[in-house]
Amino acid sequence: MPDTAARTRLATHVVTNQPAPPGARDLLAEDAPLGEALAREAPAWVTRRLAPLGREAGSTEVQALGEAANRHPPELRLFDRHGRRLDEVHYHPAYHALMHLAIDHGWHAVAWQEEGRGGHQAHVAALYLLTQAEPGFCCPITMTHAALPALRQASAVEARWAPGLLAWDYDPRVRPASEKHGLTIGMAMTEKQGGSDVRTNTTRAERLSGDGWRLTGHKWFCSAPMSDAFLTLAQTDEGLSCFLVPRFTPDGERNAIELQRLKEKCGNRANASAEIEYRGAWAEAIGEPGRGIATILAMVQQTRLDAATAPVGMMRQALVEAWRHVRERHAFGRALAEQPLMRVLLADMAMEVEAGLALSLRAARAFDGAARGETSEAALARLLPTLAKYWHNKRTPAFMAEAMECLGGIGYVEETPLARLYREAPVNSIWEGSGNVICLDLLRVLARHPASLAAVREEVNAARGRQTDLDRAWSGLEAELGAAPATLEPRARWLAQRLAQCLQGALLLRHGPPAVAETFCRSRLGGEAGPAYGVLPGDAPLAALLARIGD
Numbered sequence: 006m007p008d009t010a011a012r013t014r015l016a017t018h019v020v021t022n023q024p025a026p027p028g029a030r031d032l033l034a035e036d037a038p039l040g041e042a043l044a045r046e047a048p049a050w051v052t053r054r055l056a057p058l059g060r061e062a063g064s065t066e067v068q069a070l071g072e073a074a075n076r077h078p079p080e081l082r083l084f085d086r087h088g089r090r091l092d093e094v095h096y097h098p099a100y101h102a103l104m105h106l107a108i109d110h111g112w113h114a115v116a117w118q119e120e121g122r123g124g125h126q127a128h129v130a131a132l133y134l135l136t137q138a139e140p141g142f143c144c145p146i147t148m149t150h151a152a153l154p155a156l157r158q159a160s161a162v163e164a165r166w167a168p169g170l171l172a173w174d175y176d177p178r179v180r181p182a183s184e185k186h187g188l189t190i191g192m193a194m195t196e197k198q199g200g201s202d203v204r205t206n207t208t209r210a211e212r213l214s215g216d217g218w219r220l221t222g223h224k225w226f227c228s229a230p231m232s233d234a235f236l237t238l239a240q241t242d243e244g245l246s247c248f249l250v251p252r253f254t255p256d257g258e259r260n261a262i263e264l265q266r267l268k269e270k271c272g273n274r275a276n277a278s279a280e281i282e283y284r285g286a287w288a289e290a291i292g293e294p295g296r297g298i299a300t301i302l303a304m305v306q307q308t309r310l311d312a313a314t315a316p317v318g319m320m321r322q323a324l325v326e327a328w329r330h331v332r333e334r335h336a337f338g339r340a341l342a343e344q345p346l347m348r349v350l351l352a353d354m355a356m357e358v359e360a361g362l363a364l365s366l367r368a369a370r371a372f373d374g375a376a377r378g379e380t381s382e383a384a385l386a387r388l389l390p391t392l393a394k395y396w397h398n399k400r401t402p403a404f405m406a407e408a409m410e411c412l413g414g415i416g417y418v419e420e421t422p423l424a425r426l427y428r429e430a431p432v433n434s435i436w437e438g439s440g441n442v443i444c445l446d447l448l449r450v451l452a453r454h455p456a457s458l459a460a461v462r463e464e465v466n467a468a469r470g471r472q473t474d475l476d477r478a479w480s481g482l483e484a485e486l487g488a489a490p491a492t493l494e495p496r497a498r499w500l501a502q503r504l505a506q507c508l509q510g511a512l513l514l515r516h517g518p519p520a521v522a523e524t525f526c527r528s529r530l531g532g533e534a535g536p537a538y539g540v541l542p543g544d545a546p547l548a549a550l551l552a553r554i555g556d
Contacts, residue, residue, distance in 0.1 A: 033059025
């Protein structure tokens with residue numbers, strides 16, 4: 006055995022030129038674009054209430070919970086030891102801790118408890134922060150939040166369920182809803198044969214002689230299968246209708262909902278998604294018979310805004326991780342953060358996050374304005390979630406790939422959050438309507454609700470004359486929008502992208518720092534615009550853009 010001196014002399018594993026281990030961060034205080042957007046868009050109480058969440062979500066303890074929830078995914082338990090059906094999903098304690106973080110502080114309920122007074126802005130900003138702890142567990146938070154508008158279309162059902170859904174108390178026990186303090190809602194919409202084309206659903210609903218219905222059929226995706234109830238679609242004699250299916254029947258028995266298997270997904274691993282079978286499951290009707298799609302769209306508008314916000318939070322987390330690394334890592338004689346190409350890339354990515362945040366919070370303000378009865382805000386609320394969901398999610402996968410490149414090989418390793426974020430990046434683009442479906446929905450809104458385009462036009466016109474690239478891009482877009490529907494459909498993706506970027510540019514010109522706004526418009530709407538990150542004008546104010554990332 007070599008002595009201590011020899012071991013020291015022969016040692017090769019000396020860690021140098023690596024960033025220090027990550028420490029606690031304040032996700033709100035260190036995010037200047039978020040703070041400025043909240044000050045602009047939301048009442049002062051929103052920032053005050055978010056402050057503890059910013060500190061907690063950025064703590065080393067909560068970041069470790071997010072990692073653990075991904076490393077220990079949910080487990081399906083169909084039977085107990087004696088062969089009785091359980092149809093339960095068991096989660097790691099980290100998942101439950103994250104659910105407590107969100108629900109015990111009311112972030113699933115704030116939009117409705119403060120509706121019209123900044124509640125939607127508070128919810129969206131909280132989701133942006135919670136996503137940076139772990140995106141997957143936000144799925145049941147979003148669905149529980151979004152269920153209320155659908156349940157409002159059945160007043161008796163709302164009266165029974167709303168108190169539990171709005172309670173600040175996460176209660177994961179498998180019990181009838183009447184025996185629990187807090188409740189959560191999931192969704193079971195799509196089927197194998199139809200996917201987004203839910204009109205082809207074959208699940209059948211039969212009216213009972215008393216109250217209620219019996220549902221029979223298979224659902225290809227059931228999100229958050231341990232929820233206390235599920236919004237679902239099924240065929241009736243009147244057509245496709247919407248139902249609420251609880252885990253327990255009114256007499257306290259387990260409902261006839263059988264879990265077939267859990268999906269092994271690319272990402273979103275902390276959250277369970279299941280295939281389920283309704284075997285005569287008891288249900289209550291929501292909304293008018295035969296108008297299931299119209300009924301569920303009240304929920305979908307809410308979930309789409311969350312699906313537009315989550316990728317921005319993920320991009321922010323990836324940006325900060327990359328920025329921390331390049332400031333402490335040296336190559337070719339200087340820190341990576343001092344290398345010209347790296348500076349351009351990170352500045353460009355920082356602008357993308359800021360633009361996404363501006364659009365998400367503007368959409369949330371429109372929701373609160375609509376709740377107050379403001380016509381123009383209601384028109385914006387109809388369109389902005391669709392735009393933001395499409396464009397933010399199209400920008401996210403490439404963003405994550407660039408962030409991983411900033412770290413090199415270690416960025417591709419599961420020990421950093423970037424591999425996890427990369428796997429998570431596509432999910433919100435697929436959920437609640439993939440890209441093509443969203444773009445077709447955009448065309449429908451433009452055709453059926455011209456006031457929505459007029460409201461966007463008003464937002465953009467408020468910034469006209471300040472930047473030539475925006476003016477030119479908007480004029481070209483207006484000309485395209487006047488084309489016949491048959492011409493517009495093949496161009497729908499381009500229209501969605503251009504409309505989103507013009508609105509982002511207008512918001513930044515009106516409210517953001519001039520360095521950010523001018524560079525964004527030139528790099529997204531000008532002659533040098535391209536699909537890749539890291540392509541900015543040669544005179545871009547890099548120092549000012551990078552300062553927006555924070556310490």
